[in-house]
Amino acid sequence: MNAEFFTKNRKKVFDVIADNSLALFHSGYEHFKTADAVYPFVVNHNFFYLTGIRQANVVVLIVKFNHQYDEWLFIDENDPILAKWVGHKLSKEEASQISGIPVQKIRYNVDFTNLMLNYMQPLRFSEHVIEKLYLDLEYRNLPLYNTFALDFAKKVKEDYPALEIKNIYLDMIKLRMIKEPEEVELIRKSIVTTKEAIYNVMKNRHNLQTECDAEGYFGFVLTKNGKKNSFGNIIASGKNATVLHYEENNSPIEKDSLLLMDVGCYTENYSSDITRTFPVSGKFTKRQKEVYEVVLEVNKKCIAFAKAGVTWQEINDYAKELLAEGCIRLGLIKEKAELSRYYYHSIGHSLGLDVHDPSLMSLGLKEGMVITIEPGLYIAEEGIGVRIEDNILILEKESRNLSEDIIKEVADIENFLAD
């Protein structure tokens, strides 16, 4: 992603906020795990969306005065000794190149408080009267979560009670919901790697003694491509596949069982989220095939149903109706209301920087959204769990399946797995 994209996103925030206001975003803190080890740093995605920077403890400030745009970035100064141990921190020039923020608008964090005071105590800048401060407060107060914005809000409330604090979180979500073509392209690249990794597991089906083996063949392809998981692999055989977020991935694989893989990776922080289910033996049993065909039909019909203007309620109801009919045909239930015994999640979610990308589901599907369609049936008593998940771009009058290249027809899967 180039700096132009992030610059454009900051302008979108400028358009959203009121005049005479500031908007402040923080990249997040590093957190200790144990002894001197830290958790892998994951950048706040709203901050990333505005800067492209993946470093902890960076602040971006967007300023709107008399309808004029201004911006600041605050970074840690590189420590040459620490750099020898954990790598160097971004220089002003590097931060500028990534974000598109001019070097002269980039300061070290030690200057942050003073610069903010200049805005908030406008003695010398009397033409600059701040009325509102936008912070990314989400709606949560969790330990170790988003504490910068929360702490800052508390401090401002106490020291500057006349300043109005606004939560910009929902505006950020509305912006992130609609993907630009370059964002879709990164999701597509993640899908390509995910496909290759799933195929590597399928090609090695003879070597799959345990789910660990499958996870190894999957992870090899990601690592070889320089990519990381965008969520914990769900690699579940037989009955394990009826637990939606099974992540232990360490059971022996029975030779006639289905293997469900719900997996995804990042490309420049944009995620894929794909599920495929295949018979480790190379051939579906009659019963597995019957169940699989029901789920596959719902997957395809829901993809065809999805387009701008459709509500989540409508597509969820449609999926449930089809799955309930299927379960009646399979002899699993007699009444449609009993479906929840075998299907107990919703049909999909937004996808993007986050695998469950925050979105305002009440707004329904809009052109430019990328969502998942992932019907499933989970029959614990038969040891069968099937889910088929694709990643879908919503267009004005139709949808485009970004993962249509990853095979899912019974015949295609059996041909692929044939020796």
Ligand SMILES: [Mn+2]
């Ligand atoms: Mn999903």
